[in-house]
Amino acid sequence: MKLPILSGVLPYDRSRLPGDIAAGLTLAALGIPEVMGYTKIAGTPVVTGLYTILLPLLVFALLGGSRHLVVAADSATAAILAGMLVAVAALGTPEYVGLTSTVALAVAIMLVLARVFRLGFLADFLSRSALVGFLTGVGLQVAASEFSGLFGLQKQGHSAFEQFVSVFPRLADTHMVTLGACLAVLAIIMGCSRFAPRVPGALIAVLGAIAVSAAVDLTQVGLAVIGEVPSGLPSLSIPTLKASEIAQVMATAATCFIVILAQSAATSRAYANRYNEKFDENTDLVGLAGANAAAAFTGTFVVNGSPTKTEMVDSAGGRSQIAHLTTAIIVLVVILFLTKPLGLLPTFVLTAIVFHIGVNLIDVKGMRELFRLQRNEFFIALATAATLVFGTVLQGILLAVLLSLIDQVRHSYRARTRILIRDAAGHWKGVPVAPGIVSAPGVIVYRFESNLFYANAARFMDEVLGLTGQAGQPLRAIVFDASGINDVDFSAAKTLIQMQAELARRGIKTATVATEEGVLGSLQRYQAVGFKQSPAYASVDEAVDALAVTGPEEQR
Secondary structure, eight states, X not given: OOOOOSTTTOSXXXXXXXXXXXXXXXXXXXXXXXXXXXXXXXTOOXXXXXXXXXXXXXXHHHHOOOSSOOEEOOHHHHHHHHHHHTTTSOTTSHHHHHHHHHHHHHXXXXXXXXXXXXXXXXXXXXOHHHXXXXXXXXXXXXXXXXXXXXXXXXXXXXXXXHHHHTTGGGGGGOOHHHHHHHHHHHHHHHHHHHHOTTSOHHHHHHHHHHHHHHHSOGGGGTOOBOOOOOOSOOOOOOOOOOGGGHHHHHHHHHHHHHHHHHHHHHHHHHHHHXXXXXXXXXXXXXXXXXXXXXXXXXXXXXXXXXXXXXXXXXXXXXXXXXXXXXXHHHHXXXXXXXHHHHTTOXXXXXXXXXXXXXXXXXXXXXXXXXXXXXXXXXXXXXXXXXXXXXXXXXXXXXXXXXXXXXXXXXXXHTOOEEEEEEOTTSOEEEXXXXXXXXXXXXXXXXXXXXXXXXXXXXXXXXXXXXXXXXXXXXXXXXXXXXXXXXXXXXXXXXHHHHHHHHHHHTTOEEEEEOOIIIIIHHHHGGGGGTOOOOOEESSHHHHHHHHHTOOHHHHO
């Protein structure tokens, strides 16, 4: 396996350097408060969030293929960690933090295996509709987890729904100073986002709160601060794992792996298409694996391709991984010299930031589009989101994958079928299958627009045999336009053999429109079990012309 080096940078246009550096500064300003907030979701120390945009960012810039994808802490994977690892360790404990690094290492190994076996295509099995529902559910879950904190109340309940509704009976106990402070932070963030999108509202709120905390002892009014934040480079270590934790760690890693595959690939592909660049999901897997390994060895948690941070960089003019390298340098300066002021940061700021992150993840636009354009996929997204609200992250991601696969099988099972007839100009056109329609005297041209497999083969046979008795005139032949079929599985082949025998019994000849490169190559291997290859033609015209001069005696 050849390792790509600096694919996200080279070849480099030096005229882009000022824009990339400016974008890197923007990402640092907006991203640092955001990753600090993600530690609240993940249940790890604040400094681990900074670690996610240090070495992991550098490693992906070195090994990744995308010029645009930002790989760092992400709300979806952070929520997965907190939702699943809490079963084996309490949030925030050294054991829990160690497990988050172990999961990152397991994810890195899974990504390497995916690259070795070229499994990048697996990203396509989590449909966009399911991903919209999943991220919406994560947003609701994240917002609900911080809802009580806005009122200065302790979090109660396990599911997002329980955490949300538990607040209302306790509103009389609201800590008004905390509520006012949180609302002020939200006003700053949303005001900047609405009226000055390039101004880092979260950073302004963080710096302002630190300044107030340095001047006034906020604990006197019941406002807690983060406390000491370790300075210096992260220490390198290899995560450990107990036998009793293996099952939960691997389940958590597998869940993160699926989300990383889908979310990172979707983000990279979108920006590659935007700028007419080549995209290979298998190349990005190397960078994602390296980034998660770097996260594991530096004591932080899983990193993922972040759509929000990628858009931050793109909007600021960044066009290569040089922007991300700039961000890493700024983060290094913060970790080495500025952690003492970070310790003065009031916790209500992170509560408000995380709540805002959660609300922003709720994809109202995407849900509306699905409802308007593809109602069945809307219900897939809605079911996925509801599972996260009322259940767990693992249940949500498993349902998302399952519903995506079921929806795909449903499309293949209920494949579109057509009868081809000539229009006024003499060209072939497809019309819905119905009794009495023929393509030429005594001939029906039947098109099945999907691969044949065990689930749809019986429908194929039933519809074909049904047509032979409803043609409205003596039927001599059926032409199968197999240009939309690329493969036939064993069960479908057995069904075809059964159909051939019945058509022969009825005295109906068959022909196929296909090529050796298409379905014919797939069908040839079934001749050993009794499949008889009908004459094959390159076009519908050739097949119909050949059958039109064939008499009933020749059919037998």
